[in-house]
Amino acid sequence: MSVETIAPGSPSKAPANPWVRYGIRRFGRLLGSLWVLVTASFLMLHLIPGDPVRGALGPTAPAELVEARREALGFNDPIFDQYLAYLKRLFTGDFGTSLGSQLPVADILAQRLPATLTLAAFAFLTAVVIAIPLGVTMGVLTRRGRGRRAELAFTTGSVVVATIPDFLIGVALVYLFGIRLELLPVAGNDTAAAHLLPVLSLAIGPAAVLARIVRVEMAAVLEADYVRTAKAKRLPARKIYLGHALPNAVTASLTLGGLLLGALVTGTVLVENVFAWPGLGSTIVQSILTKDYPVVQGIVLVYGLGVLLINLVVDVALALLDPRSKIREV
Template identity: 65%
Template sequence: MRALADNAWVRFTARRLRRLLFSVWVLLTAAFAMIHLIPGDPVRAALGVTASPELVAARREQLGLDDPLWRQYLDYLADLFTGRFGISTASGLPVSQVIADRYPATLELAVYAFIVAVALSVPIGLTMAVLTRAGRRRQLELGFTSASVLFGAVPEFLIGAGLVYVFGVRLGLVPIAGRGGPGSYVLPVLALAIGPAAVLARIMRVETLAVLDTDYIRTARAKRLPDRRLYLRHALPNSLTATLTLAGLLLGGLVAATVLVENVFAWPGLGSTIVQSILSKDYPVVQAIVLIYGLGVLLVNLVVDVGLALLDPRSTIREG
């Protein structure tokens, strides 16, 4: 047992699990408190001002809103651990059913955008580093830096609106709303991917420039290795660490960014659902979606931490 406790990997795993459990508890408590801090009666808001007092009272009793706050909190935690998210005050359907119907569309959008962002940023960043190393092509470097900063700073919904106007309204090349065939994925995926791709391409260029100045690259260049082998086999793998680390962190942000993008493209996912639920004051659905987004970000951060530990065990595990 002593040797197990002294193992660096065991200590690293224990620290990460403690942080994850504490973060999950904070997230669950904040989501519960959110419902009770919002002014007004969510049942009355969902049923409308014309609903009879008897109907409102029956729905409040059904949802357990008349119980003491501590009892509601314990019931809330117990329901979550058994996979129950409650009942939608607007539709009367189980919240888990609402989530199951909408979550796949959001996950698809985020994953496809992540793949596109990495697929664009790595070759662009590598190419720009090769073309602008050692201070060459200063105008190209300035143009690339300015463009990447601009696209990285513009919100996703503005990029989406611009794509709708150019490719949907003016050119009519692809659908601008709904989730149908493959063409319906093009604009929302690009709206989500362009900003992160710009950021990752800039990071990739900086990392590649640093790698190209190392001694082993100079040695490989002195051996007159072909450019393709030099850049793809020797420079690329050593340039990817920081880029993929940041890409993992951006994946959590991509899931959150779907909230606005889905509303721009009328995409039937969690993002559009949470906006509709806020407008209709369907707080159980809002609560569940907030939990799913938060848990998604926490899990992505955990995967990134573990990935970094596997790539560089000595520094990452000791930092713990």
Template identity: 65%
Template sequence: MAAEAPTASRPRLGLGLGGRWTRFTVRRGGRLLVSLFVLVTAAFLMIHLVPGDPVRAALGTTAPADLVEARRHELGLDDPLLTQYLNYLGGLFRGDLGESIQTQLPVGETIGRRLGATVSLGLLAFALALLIAVPLGVAVAVATRRGRRQRTSLGFASGSVVIGSIPDFLIGVVLVAVFAVGLGWLPVAGREDGAASYVLPVLALAIGPAAVLARIVRVEMTSVLESDHVRTARAKRLPARRIHLVHALPNAVTATLTLGGMLLASMVAGTVLVENVFAWPGLGSKIVESIVTKDYPVVQGTVLVYGVIVLVVNTLVDVALTLLDPRSTIGEA
């Protein structure tokens, strides 16, 4: 009889954990759907709140009125707002983002040609930021724990705040002036020079977030280094490298991962300005070009893609945090 008790209790524990995971999945999925609905609605309304006539801008001020009206009818812009919204939703379900007013090409095709350049730029910048921030934050935390090396601590804190507050595009301008125009080591703009073309825009995107992330890594690592389990590891006279990398670093990952996911989303969005500094053939330069020419369907589709990327990244961060610490995250969901 005594041996049967644990067996009987296990299904209840399993069902309890499964129920928590189910609630977590439903709630996170619900939040994602609501966010997507708000994003789609905002992207649709944006084209109608911006002043000016995109058809007139595309055809020119001298175009006959009947030609403008015919083009507006062809694009469905003379339909009631609700009808346009429902047609827009229907198009999204079919994978149709509309048609460019300027080029008459499908918006999805235009975005597809440039999406890879933007995503590769954002991911490389994020990887570089991690490669800089994590070792730097850990090294400073180890060097300055328990109040040691006050000058190093103050210099790191001040420097990371200053660097993290500089806009990405301004860093990009400085990098171009020094390494492209001044020294001539790297290409000024474009993507035609292969790997060398990535160096300056990736640096421009990565430097600021790396400084912010390094500061967070340092704070979290300093806290973990004073925890009981790290003190126990020191009492066992384990090697310092093992203590720092095996016992301390994994416990400092949670906050770093949370901020890192937010930084990745902001990096992708930050490509809008950086791409224009370096004439990068991505979504960022395209959206600015489309705003200037009032090609609102392209602007609408690009904003929607940026928003979806941000929402997906944030959702993946939530899932990753749950896998690392299911008790706290599932409980809060």
């Protein structure tokens, strides 16, 4: 049997910390995704047919004014020079200038972003509050093949609700509670009541999806050995369900909840327009109609960055909850 020796002064080959390698790989993936996002937002302005400056100033604007505006924005420079200038501006927090209002895009984003974040956050919390009790209850009622009819009704109903677009749910809520019953406002965000319909429009679909996952996880957890042991010890049902089964079922389900948050952020675009919500969603649609592409670029970057950061948080949470999966990927 031979023994491998290491010469004095030679570097040891101790394996790197898996957390370090995981962090480097995940950070590199984030940078690559950011580069693709930034490049796509830049090319968007140049691939769209027509002249954005002419579109923003209108067909009756003098040619001299259009040309002067193009020169001021650097649109007459070679495309690679424009790309480098675009990257440089982004690194300094300069998202450009609105072609319509002549305001800095960063100021427009700062003004509109809080309303969108508020809507998405309330919708996410509402979806969680609806989905967890509903999913847990159905998991308890339908475990071990019990309650076949209840399971079929729940599964069918949740699938149908989850497939309905958010804006259609919003239109239905506006018609029912705003027009027919005249109970709730259907536009703006000035009052607490004005938040109800937009939040429900965004939350109902994700709540249906999350509730199905919670039901499946709860039914599986109730068959685990530690739950059977708790039952054998004749612990109270409340302690078994809430103290042992619920934390494990919800931990796995909230991973999907993080991904749903990314969908909620982007889903605000259409819902905001249904309810005249003064956020990024209504602003991007208005900017597309007026061909104010610098604003569109800025909003696309914000939405994309938001989704990337949410995915990063979900990945890190998964690694913390199950380090073995992180190590296997390294």
